Amino acid sequence: MSDSAPDGDRTESLLARVVAPFVDRSVAERLVISVAAILLSIVVGFALVLVSGRIAQCSTAAWTMPLTGIGFCYDPIEVYVVLFNGALGYPFAVGDPGLFNPAWTPFNLSFGLTLSETTLLIFTGLSVAVAFRAGLFNIGTQGQLVVGALSTALSVLALAPLLPAGPVAGAVLIVVGTAAGAVGGGLWGAIPGALKAYADANEVITTIMLNFVAANVAYVLVLEVFRAEGSSVVATRYVPEYAQFPSVLFPPSTDFALLALAGGIAFIGALYYFVEHTSLGYDLRTSGVQAAAAEYGGVNAKLTTVRAMTLSGALGGIGGAVWVLMSEGRWMASIPDLGFDGITVSILAGNNPIGVLPAAFLFGVLKGGALEIGFRTDVPTELVAVLRGLIILFVAMPEFFRMIGRYTGVGGTAGGPGGAASAESDASAGGDGGEADA
Secondary structure (H helix, E strand, O other), X not given: OOOHHHHHHHHHHHHHHHHHHHOOOOHHHHHHHHHHHHHHHHHHHHHHHHXXXXXXXXXXXXXXXXXXXXXXXXXXXXXXXXHXXXXXXXXXOOXXXXXXXXXXOOOOHHHHHHHHHHHHHHHHHHHHHHHHHOOOOOOOHHHHXXXXXXXXXXXXXXXXXXXXXXXXXXXXXXXXXXXXXXXXXXXXXXXXXXXXXXXXXXXXXXXXXXXXXXXXXXXXXXXXXXXXXXXXXXXXXXOOHHHOOOOOOOOHHHOOOHHHHHHHHHHHHHHHHHHHHOHHHHHHHHHXXXXXXXXXXXXXXXXXXXXXXXXXXXXXXXXXXXXXXXXXXXXXXXXXXXXXXXXXXXXXXXXXXXXXXXXXXXXXXXXXXXXXXXXXXXXOHHHHHHHHHHHHHHXXXXXXXXXXXXXXXXXXXXXXXXXXXXXXXXXXXXXXXXXXXX
């Protein structure tokens, strides 16, 4: 028994030395790591496309490897060109003498679809990020989005007949609908928050289960009560066109509104200020770093848990409101998995509100480019999903190493002795309000 302890210490020390280079990086270093990860994922994806193209059967090779003369059914260069260039509407003139396409305009259909996806993912990414910053794993953003979307559709449809049609009524309905989505999502998020705080229920399990509850309850309500007359699908009536976010500059078929994107960017700034420069945000961050130290410093951890999950749910609900008022125009049972995509966006952003914008844009480019690949190439959509997953996996790896670092105590992170002591001293300094943090 006496020899096992030193062996365990040596193993932990070795693990700490391996993990140390990846932990507690600066913002610039994390950016470099993310760029390198994207490039590495492209190289691995290139190889996967080649292997798949060699296995597939075709009458004419789409790409021939130089020197060897080996033919492949899929052209990996074309795949990546279409993936990234196509998502922006082909601003680069591939194969032409000039670098840029002179006929390109940013207000094109493909770029509009990419920005539409980006806008929606901003809200779901923020929803997950604020919970993660509080040390909570909110896997229920999808359910909160469903509830928020239904709350928005029903509130706008109920209020619209009471107001005269016009721009003023449209503005009022958009504000009311967005607020209704926030309230619906926030209340749905508060349920697992209260269960976590006062019943010690695992929030991962409760939020996952509430996703199913939200989807099925909303489905039954619309099917039996609020379904549009004569509709062949389970959906509500369309909200009035003047009550939807107006499509300016971009084609209406893109389902994108610059006003909604501007609102998402405003939410990013507001949430960053809230988390980093307010007493409530300080309580939230401290609870996420080290709950015991936060309690010692006077933070009400239970109330903070409920608040964090309520705010997280409200942001998810706003995402549902934007989906109704910008993209779909009504509530439908076939809501895309924006809430689950928001988890990926938050991880890519390092759970930082500022990082959510580029992470959401990257994910929007990947999804928009995947549509272009499906239209313009013979590459299976399943392979495109693999390429997208590879990029996400490699970019998320630095966060994986930082997570390990928290449990090994590398660099004084929260999980280790140094991190706990630091968090405890910060919490005691912040005391009841967190003004010391400001």
